[in-house]
Structures are given as structure tokens and as C-alpha cells.
Amino acid sequence: MNYYLIAGEASGDLHGSNLMKALKQHDAQATFNYFGGDLMKAEGGNLRKHYSEMAFMGFVEVIANLGTVLRNIKMAKQDILDKKPDVLILIDFPGFNLKIAEFAKKQGIPVFYYISPKVWAWNQKRVLKIKKIVDRMFCILPFEVDFYKSWGMEVDYVGNPLLDAIALNKADAHFKTKHGLDERPLIAFLPGSRRQELERVLPEMLKALDRFPEFQFAIAGAPSFSEKDYHKYLAHHSIPIIFNDTYNLVLNAEAAVVTSGTATLETALLKTPQVVVYKGNAISIGIARMLVNIKYISLVNLVMDSQVVKELIQEDCSGDKISAEIDLMVNDEAYRSRMLENYEKLALKMGSAGASERAAELMMGYLKA
Incomplete structure (x- = not known):
């Protein structure tokens, strides 16, 4: 079958790549076109737009980049018409x-x-x-099933694909040596994959x-950045930037400072104590506080x-x-x-690995029905 996928940020790229891998096990002749990132590109098919050109977070930020957003929407619509997919698979990124x-x-x-x-937020x-517009919804958080049911919508809970990604990770016993680290205990900074997160959150992390x-x-x-993107914040600091090895960084850390997002759940499932931080545009945060429930x-x-x-x-996200x-x-x-005891309870709630395979199997069943 001909699949068209749209992922608009780093976590979507990760989950999209694992789903593509699982779909290929059921459909050896699968062809893929997608908006995504490097992980999806590694699975083959045609990358139509990289998420680094799409990921705007916050009301003000979206408005400031509205021209880009509208052009991306127009391109996606036209590309879908041109590619005539058998199914469109959308990954989070609701706006x-x-x-x-x-x-x-x-x-x-x-x-x-x-x-x-x-x-639900x-x-x-x-x-x-x-x-009205989605044929099947595949959820990855356990409480979402009851939420949708309360609105009269039946959904499929497939488990969480982060468990798949973590299960596939190979712990590196030589991680510190490979990255030029010494034997002192390590603290990890995960400042996020969006430019505005880097600008607002990383400077506060560095104060520690x-x-x-x-x-x-x-x-x-983050895979969407280069070392150069970080250097302007590091003028007075000597701190290594580790690409493409975040799980092993977290596994080797005594503690982590993590920007709110998928990485908070990953860090918990990897059993590393963390503090969650976030600082956004003041107007965007103000609007969110009025709307979010x-x-x-x-x-x-x-x-x-x-x-x-x-x-x-926001104001609590400070170096102190x-x-x-x-x-x-x-x-x-x-x-x-x-915190570690609660992580164990969290792991039990999240279930076992295999979400990507379960999602792919269900999708194939619905498509063949």
C-alpha cells in the first residue's frame, strides 16, 4: 500500500519511524511519503518536508510564523493529492x-x-x-481511552511507543569514554528540540x-540542531553536546533537567530522577493558563x-x-x-513494549476490512 505520514516534531519522527518499520513487516511492498525527520528517512521512502521547518510551539510563535505554517499546509494538501495514498497516518501535531x-x-x-x-487538556x-474527520484513533496514554469513551468515541489503546524505542536501545558500557567524559557523576540537560526552547530554557539550565x-x-x-546552534549559549561554559545518544546520556546520569515534552516520560522510563522545566513566550503562556484544564x-x-x-x-524556571x-x-x-518508587508504578501503568507492532497490525486489519 501507499502510505502518507505527517509528523511535525522530533517525538513524532521517532514514533513514525518505528511505525514504518512495523508496517513494512506486514506489507513488504509498502511505499511511504511523509513529513518527518531523519529517523523516518532512515526507514526509506520520500521525505517531503523536514519537521525542523514546521515545529512552532505557542500561540505567539505560530502567529509570527503563520506564513510558513500556511505554506506547509498548502504543500501537504497538494502533495497528498499528487501521491494518492491508500491511507493518511497523522502523528500528534494537532494544529x-x-x-x-x-x-x-x-x-x-x-x-x-x-x-x-x-x-483532554x-x-x-x-x-x-x-x-467526523478521523476514521480510527490509536492512543498511547492509558487514560485517553476513557476520555474518548466519555465523548462517545471508540479508540484503540496500543501501549506507548516510547517503550519500543527504549527496548531497542543498547546500553553502552563505554558511553563516558566515547564522549570524552570523566568518571565524575553526570547530570544531563535536555533543553528540547524547538528553537524557542533552546533560547529560553538552556540559559537557565546553565546557571546550575x-x-x-x-x-x-x-x-x-537535538537532531534538528547543529553544535553551532548551542555555542552562542556556551560562551562562558565548557560543556559537551552529545548528539544521537540521548538514552545512554540519561541512563548514565545521576539526575536530569528536562524540558517538558515526550522526553520527561522517556527519562522516567529510563529510571533517572528529573526536574521538568519550561519557559515560553509570556503571552503564549498566559493564554495557555486561561485555556488549559x-x-x-x-x-x-x-x-x-x-x-x-x-x-x-515560566517564572519558576530559574537557575536558583x-x-x-x-x-x-x-x-x-x-x-x-x-521518585524512583513512583517510576516503578508508572512503568506498570504504561504496560509492555510492542505499541508500534500493535498499531501496525490494527491499521492493516482496518484497511483490509
Whole structure:
């Protein structure tokens, strides 16, 4: 079959690549066109647009880049018409993908949505539109099944594909040597994959460097950036940037400072204590606080419905508060143990690996029905 996938950020690229791998096991003649990234490109097919040209986060940021967003939507619609896919598979990224879903539905193209938009967080009435324009929804968070059911929509829970990615990771016993690190305990910075996250969050992370001389630090480099993108923030600091090895960085770290997003759940599943941080445009955050109807922003706390990890958002995302949290994670044994115990409970809730395979198998069944 001819598949068209759209992923608009780094996490979508990861999940899209694993789904493509699973689909090929069921469909050896599969052809793929997609908006995505390097991981999806490694699975073959035709990369039509890289997510680095698409990932804008926040109301103000989207408005500021509206011309680019509209051009990308127009290109996607035309490309879908040209490629005539048997199915359109949309991966999260709702601001963009729901518009494409509506278009594809009018063209008679089956629409599958893998990784639900976070409609449970704000404007829940969007489910009514999703019911009309999405043929099948494949969810990866356990509480989403009951949420959609409350709106009269049946969805498939396939488990979480992060478990697949983590299961595929090979722990590297020589990680520190390979990356020029010494034997001191390590603290990892995960500043995110969007440019505005780098600009606002990384400088606050770096303020913690001089307060822990007995530790070494390393930054997880996002695939959408180069070393040069980080250097302007590192003029007065010597800290390695590690690309394409984030899981091993987290596994080798005593603690991590993680920008809110998929990485918070990955860090928890890798069993590394963390503090979750986020700082955005003040207007965007102000609007979000008025609209969003959730107690937490990190996926770890949302799945557990309790504060497992500390969240330092906006004005709380400061060098002082980040440092205080690092100190607790590395020096307060009771605090650290409590977080790790909750990680074990989280892992039980999330289930087992195999989400990509389950999603692919269900998709093939629906397409053949």
C-alpha cells in the first residue's frame, strides 16, 4: 500500500519511524511519503518536508510564523493529492494535522490518527470534530481511552511507543569514554528540540553549572540542531553536546533537567530522577493558563495523576530553583528513592513494549476490512 505520514516534531519522527518499520513487516511492498525527520528517512521512502521547518510551539510563535505554517499546509494538501495514498497516518501535531485530516476526509482518503492530540487538556469539544474527520484513533496514554469513551468515541489503546524505542536501545558500557567524559557523576540537560526552547530554557539550565563542582554536565543535542546552534549559549561554559545518544546520556546520569515534552516520560522510563522545566513566550503562556484544564504539564505527572516530578514553569524556571531541585535529587536519599518508587508504578501503568507492532497490525486489519 501507499502510505502518507505527517509528523511535525522530533517525538513524532521517532514514533513514525518505528511505525514504518512495523508496517513494512506486514506489507513488504509498502511505499511511504511523509513529513518527518531523519529517523523516518532512515526507514526509506520520500521525505517531503523536514519537521525542523514546521515545529512552532505557542500561540505567539505560530502567529509570527503563520506564513510558513500556511505554506506547509498548502504543500501537504497538494502533495497528498499528487501521491494518492491508500491511507493518511497523522502523528500528534494537532494544529497542523487536524486541518490535513479534514482535507483528506473530503477527498475520500482513510484517515488514521496515531498518538492522540491532547484534546483532554483544553477545548475538549474538538473531539466532536475528530469523530467526523478521523476514521480510527490509536492512543498511547492509558487514560485517553476513557476520555474518548466519555465523548462517545471508540479508540484503540496500543501501549506507548516510547517503550519500543527504549527496548531497542543498547546500553553502552563505554558511553563516558566515547564522549570524552570523566568518571565524575553526570547530570544531563535536555533543553528540547524547538528553537524557542533552546533560547529560553538552556540559559537557565546553565546557571546550575558552577554550583555542583563535584559533578560533570552534558547537553543532549537535538537532531534538528547543529553544535553551532548551542555555542552562542556556551560562551562562558565548557560543556559537551552529545548528539544521537540521548538514552545512554540519561541512563548514565545521576539526575536530569528536562524540558517538558515526550522526553520527561522517556527519562522516567529510563529510571533517572528529573526536574521538568519550561519557559515560553509570556503571552503564549498566559493564554495557555486561561485555556488549559489540567493540573500538570509533564506526561509523568499526568499519567500518574500526582506530582511524581517537580515542574518548574515560566517564572519558576530559574537557575536558583533548578539548582535546588538538582541538590534534592542527588543529595536527599529519601527524595530520590520516592521518585524512583513512583517510576516503578508508572512503568506498570504504561504496560509492555510492542505499541508500534500493535498499531501496525490494527491499521492493516482496518484497511483490509
